[in-house]
Structure formats: structure tokens, C-alpha cells
Amino acid sequence: MSDPRLLKLLPWIVLIGFFVAWEAVCRIFAVPVFILPAPTQIWAAFVQYFWPIMGHAWQTLMTTLVGFGIAVAFGLLLGIAVGSSRAVYEALYPLMVGFNAIPKVAVVPILIIWFGIGTVPAIITAFLISFFPIVVNVATGLATIEPELQDVLRSLGASKLQIIWKVGVPRAMPFFFAALKVAITLAFVGSVISETVASNSGVGYLMMAANANLNVPLVFAGLVVLAFLGVALYEVFAFLERRITFWATRGNDIVG
Amino acid sequence: MAAESGAAPANAFVDIDRVSLRYGARGGDGTLALDGTSIRIEKGEFIAVVGPSGCGKSSLMKLVSGLQRPSAGQVAVAGSVVNGPLKIVGMAFQNATLLPWRTTLDNVLLPLEIVEPHASRYRQNRAQYVEGARALLEQVGLKGFEERYPWQLSGGMQQRSSLCRALIHEPALLMLDEPFAALDAFTREDLWGVLQTLWLAKRPTVILVTHDLREAVYLADTVYVMSARPGRVVSTTRVPFARPRTLDDTFKPEFIEITHHLRDQIAKVRNA
Numbered sequence: 001m002s003d004p005r006l007l008k009l010l011p012w013i014v015l016i017g018f019f020v021a022w023e024a025v026c027r028i029f030a031v032p033v034f035i036l037p038a039p040t041q042i043w044a045a046f047v048q049y050f051w052p053i054m055g056h057a058w059q060t061l062m063t064t065l066v067g068f069g070i071a072v073a074f075g076l077l078l079g080i081a082v083g084s085s086r087a088v089y090e091a092l093y094p095l096m097v098g099f100n101a102i103p104k105v106a107v108v109p110i111l112i113i114w115f116g117i118g119t120v121p122a123i124i125t126a127f128l129i130s131f132f133p134i135v136v137n138v139a140t141g142l143a144t145i146e147p148e149l150q151d152v153l154r155s156l157g158a159s160k161l162q163i164i165w166k167v168g169v170p171r172a173m174p175f176f177f178a179a180l181k182v183a184i185t186l187a188f189v190g191s192v193i194s195e196t197v198a199s200n201s202g203v204g205y206l207m208m209a210a211n212a213n214l215n216v217p218l219v220f221a222g223l224v225v226l227a228f229l230g231v232a233l234y235e236v237f238a239f240l241e242r243r244i245t246f247w248a249t250r251g252n253d254i255v256g
Numbered sequence: 257m258a259a260e261s262g263a264a265p266a267n268a269f270v271d272i273d274r275v276s277l278r279y280g281a282r283g284g285d286g287t288l289a290l291d292g293t294s295i296r297i298e299k300g301e302f303i304a305v306v307g308p309s310g311c312g313k314s315s316l317m318k319l320v321s322g323l324q325r326p327s328a329g330q331v332a333v334a335g336s337v338v339n340g341p342l343k344i345v346g347m348a349f350q351n352a353t354l355l356p357w358r359t360t361l362d363n364v365l366l367p368l369e370i371v372e373p374h375a376s377r378y379r380q381n382r383a384q385y386v387e388g389a390r391a392l393l394e395q396v397g398l399k400g401f402e403e404r405y406p407w408q409l410s411g412g413m414q415q416r417s418s419l420c421r422a423l424i425h426e427p428a429l430l431m432l433d434e435p436f437a438a439l440d441a442f443t444r445e446d447l448w449g450v451l452q453t454l455w456l457a458k459r460p461t462v463i464l465v466t467h468d469l470r471e472a473v474y475l476a477d478t479v480y481v482m483s484a485r486p487g488r489v490v491s492t493t494r495v496p497f498a499r500p501r502t503l504d505d506t507f508k509p510e511f512i513e514i515t516h517h518l519r520d521q522i523a524k525v526r527n528a
Contacts, residue, residue, distance in 0.1 A: 149353045155321045156370045156425070157343030166369065170357050247356045247405055 037217040042224060045217035056206040057225050060191055063119055063202060064233075067126025068187040075131040075183070076176065079138025083172065084164050089139070100132040104190060108197045122194035122202065129190035130183040137179035141172025174248035177241035184233045192226060268332075269299035269461050270320060270429070275329035276486075277315050289315045291486035292329070297478075299428075300459040304466055304476035306518065308526050312487030313465040317431045320463060321345045333429065342429065343371060346422035346460070350434045352414035354406035360417050361402040364389045367425040374425060392420045395457075396450050412443035416450065423454060430455075430462045436471065445503055448474050452500055469515045469522075470506055479518060483525040491521045 019039045025031065026038035033041055046053065081088045082096075104125055111121035145167055153163050195204025203222045210218035242249070272295040280286030289312040297303050305313050318324040319331050322338040331338045346367070354363045368374040368385050378385065393402055396416040406414055415435060422430060432451075436444040448471060455462060455475075466472050472479045473495055481491040495514060497505060505511055 146351070146353055148349045148351060149355075151318070151321070151323055152347050152349075152353060152421075153370065154323055154341045155343075155345040155347050155431070156367050157341060157372070158370045162370055166366070167355065170355070173357075245357070247407065 071131035075134025083139035083142025125194040126187040126190035130187040137175040141175035270297040288486040304472035307482030346427035352418040
């Protein structure tokens with residue numbers, strides 16, 4: 001039951017089982033390809049359109065990463081400001097919550113009016129949708145410094161800036177990385193939404209174009225590529241998190 | 257607040273002069289935590305403050321270290337009135353409050369990165385400071401654990417590291433707020449000895465807040481008993497025993513007599 005090797009294999013078994021079942025359903029019930037293509041048909045489309053798909057995937061990836069990068073820089077700064085100052089918190093929080101509540105799909109048409117069709121609205125959408133969790137998490141990490149620890153530092157003559165730098169920021173890092181994993185996925189959603197609404201490149205655009213041509217296997221191939229990119233980026237940040245904030249997920253190896 | 261004029265007499269290093277503290281004081285009807293408390297501590301003296309819970313012991317520490325301002329009266333340290341956080345203080349609490357992302361050694365070094373004059377020459381002299389920190393860790397029995405993270409240490413070891421962090425910059429004033437309260441009895445008694453040794457080596461002025469009477473009598477030169485809220489000093493007891501004191505001393509009749517005397521005092525203020 002809890003054989004560690006079996007546990008490691010389990011996700012792969014489930015994944016393969018999922019696709020096998022999908023294939024079986026399509027074949028047994030002869031599902032038309034324009035409703036649900038079988039995995040083998042999606043694979044065929046993927047091979048056939050390999051280079052165009054790669055081109056669009058690269059575009060989406062870059063858009064996502066640029067938007068995400070801006071969100072990280074902006075979110076980190078704003079999070080530190082909100083988390084370390086009661087005044088900034090009181091002043092900005094309602095605005096931020098309200099802003100976050102707006103569905104970003106609704107913002108895309110406005111961005112298109114301002115910036116035209118193309119990469120810029122996609123980057124901005126990716127940024128807008130992904131900065132909020134970063135701000136909230138970093139702010140939480142900073143705001144929850146133990147008062148006793150603050151006393152220790154203040155009684156040494158530490159300035160507010162020193163407390164933030166020596167304790168606040170390192171302490172917020174686990175929160176920050178937890179937010180990054182959520183934010184990178186959201187940034188993906190943002191750029192694809194924008195590409196879907198109005199763009200002439202990117203996986204979102206590719207899927208809309210394929211849809212218009214009733215090339216459903218290609219639509220699904222786009223979906224699979226998105227899923228793959230999403231998982232890959234998530235894993236990158238999960239890996240960084242384990243390396244940098246290992247101390248937050250401490251083991252049970254107590255000495256003495 | 258108070259002007260610099262109220263200089264304390266030369267013999268008192270810490271002069272707590274008729275200090276009151278009211279929390280939520282704007283309307284004047286907040287909780288009165290301290291009411292006219294006066295304590296005078298000589299340089300190098302080790303005092304303990306004991307009392308029932310909620311007697312404002314921790315507030316007293318915040319007042320002396322300048323983290324909180326009194327509602328009335330004044331606190332003077334080293335001859336000048338305390339107006340803001342002092343920069344000569346080492347602190348340790350019931351929780352070790354070590355930074356989990358720093359090794360034990362780096363945790364101990366933290367004050368040196370902040371306190372002047374060490375902070376500005378920290379980079380050049382790091383090797384020398386590291387040596388000092390290692391020596392201090394060895395003194396408290398943590399040799400070989402310098403590169404461990406705090407969460408890899410037991411509670412007693414964390415508290416030893418916390419003591420080292422409080423002492424590394426050789427503070428003139430050491431504040432200990434129930435530092436051993438969360439430890440088991442044996443570890444606690446071990447650490448009494450460690451603390452006594454450290455104190456005898458550098459002779460900082462120490463304010464120890466505790467509710468353990470044996471601990472207070474074992475460690476302190478003078479034990480102050482405080483009443484329940486609002487806190488004020490109801491008795492002052494000198495502990496005459498020679499140093500270094502041993503755990504065996506704590507079972508001698510004259511030691512037990514003092515402990516009993518303190519217990520009676522506390523029983524009185526609790527029933528009052």
C-alpha cells in the first residue's frame with residue numbers, strides 16, 4: 001500500500017490510465033473527431049503542426065514570463081510596503097481587493113483599445129492577474145513577524161529598514177514562493193485569455209484559429225501544450241522553493 | 257517626554273523611579289499594569305522579579321529597555337533618562353525566537369550585524385567575530401552544533417543559542433523574560449549553571465523575570481516580589497550566598513528559608 005516505489009509510479013500510472021481510457025472511450029463509442037478527438041489524433045495533429053505550435057508556444061511562454069516578471073517585481077515591492085506599514089495597508093488594501101475582484105477577461109477589451117491587438121495587452125493581462133497573490137502573501141509574511149523578535153532587534157538599535165531586511169524579507173520568502181507557484185499558473189491563464197480575445201500569435205490565438213477551421217485535434221493539441229508548459233513552470237518554482245526555503249519545510253530530524 | 261535633567265545617582269545603573277504604566281491610555285481608563293514601581297539596580301547586579309501572573313513583570317522589562325514609555329515616573333539607565341529603545345541591551349524570552357533560515361552560528365552573530373560599533377566593521381572583522389561566537393557557543397555546551405539550524409536543535413539547545421545571541425555583543429544590560437519556563441526541570445537547572453557562569457565572566461547587569469522561586473534565589477543578588485495587577489514592588493530580598501552557587505546549595509536550609517519567605521510574600525499578594 002505505502003511502498004515508496006509504488007507511490008512514485010502512481011501519478012504516472014494514473015496519467016497513462018487517463019489517456020488510455022480516453023482513447024478507449026473515443027474508439028468504442030466512435031466519438032466524432034470534431035467533438036472529442038482521441039489522444040492518438042491529437043498526437044498526430046501535434047506532429048503535423050509541430051513547428052507552428054512551437055512558434056506560438058514560444059510566444060505565449062515569453063508573454064507569460066514577461067508579465068509574470070513584472071508581477072514579481074511589483075508584487076514584492078508592494079507586498080513589502082503593505083506588510084511593513086499599517087498606513088500603506090489601510091490605504092491600499094480595499095483598492096487592491098476591489099481590483100482583484102474584477103474579472104480580467106473584462107479588462108482585455110480596454111487594454112486593446114489602449115494598446116492595440118498583440119503582445120502588449122497579453123503581457124499586461126498576465127501581470128494584472130498574477131500580482132495580487134504575490135502582494136498578499138509577501139505582506140502576510142512581513143506582518144506576522146513575532147513581536148518578541150522585533151523587541152530583540154529594536155533593543156539592539158535596529159532601524160525599521162534593518163528589521164525588514166534581516167527578518168521580514170527572509171521570513172516572507174516561503175510565503176513568496178508559495179505565491180509564485182500560484183502566480184505563474186495565473187499568468188499563463190492571463191496571457192492565453194488575452195491571446196484568445198485579440199491577438200495574432202500565441203497558443204490562445206492558434207486555438208481560436210484552429211477552432212474556426214474546425215480543426216479540433218489542433219485545438220486539443222494547443223490545450224495539451226498549455227498544460228505541459230504550466231506543469232513545467234510550476235515545477236521550476238517548486239524546485240526553487242525547495243532549494244531556497246528548505247528551512248520552512250523542516251524535517252523531523254531533531255537532535256539530542 | 258521627560259527631560260534629561262533627572263540623572264540618577266552614580267551608584268544606580270538602572271533607576272526605575274515611581275513608574276506607572278497604563279495600556280490604552282488615551283482616555284485614562286485603560287488597564288493599569290504598573291503603579292508606582294521603584295527599583296534601583298547597581299551596575300553588575302543580578303536581580304530577579306517574581307510575582308503572580310499579570311503583575312506587569314514583562315511590562316517592566318519593556319520600560320527599562322525603552323520599547324515602551326511609562327505613563328508616569330521615569331526610568332534612567334547609566335545616568336540618563338530612557339527616551340527610546342536602548343542600544344546596549346541583550347534580550348532572551350521564553351521562546352528562543354531564533355531565525356530558522358540562519359544556522360546557529362549566524363543566529364548568534366545577528367546582533368553584531370546591527371549593534372554599533374560592530375556593525376560597521378563587521379565585514380572586515382568577520383573571522384574574529386565568528387571566533388568569538390564559536391567560543392561562546394562552546395561555553396554553553398554547543399560545540400559542534402554551530403552549523404545546525406535551530407529547528408534541528410532541542411528546546412534546551414535553542415535556549416542556549418538564544419542566551420548566546422543575547423550576550424554576543426557584551427551588553428551592559430541583559431533582560432531575561434522567563435527564559436527557562438518552557439524547559440524541563442533538568443535542562444532548566446543545567447541552564448541556571450550556564451547562565452551563572454556567563455554572568456560571572458562578564459558581569460552584565462541582569463534583570464530576570466521568572467515565576468520559579470528557586471531559580472530566582474539561585475541566580476539573583478536581589479529578588480523583588482511584585483503584587484498582582486496593578487503591579488508594584490511589595491518586598492525586596494537580598495540573597496547573601498557566595499558565588500558560584502551550586503544546585504546542592506538550593507537544598508540547604510538557609511536557601512529553603514529564603515524561598516519560603518518569598519512564597520509567603522507571593523501568597524499574601526495573591527490573596528490580597
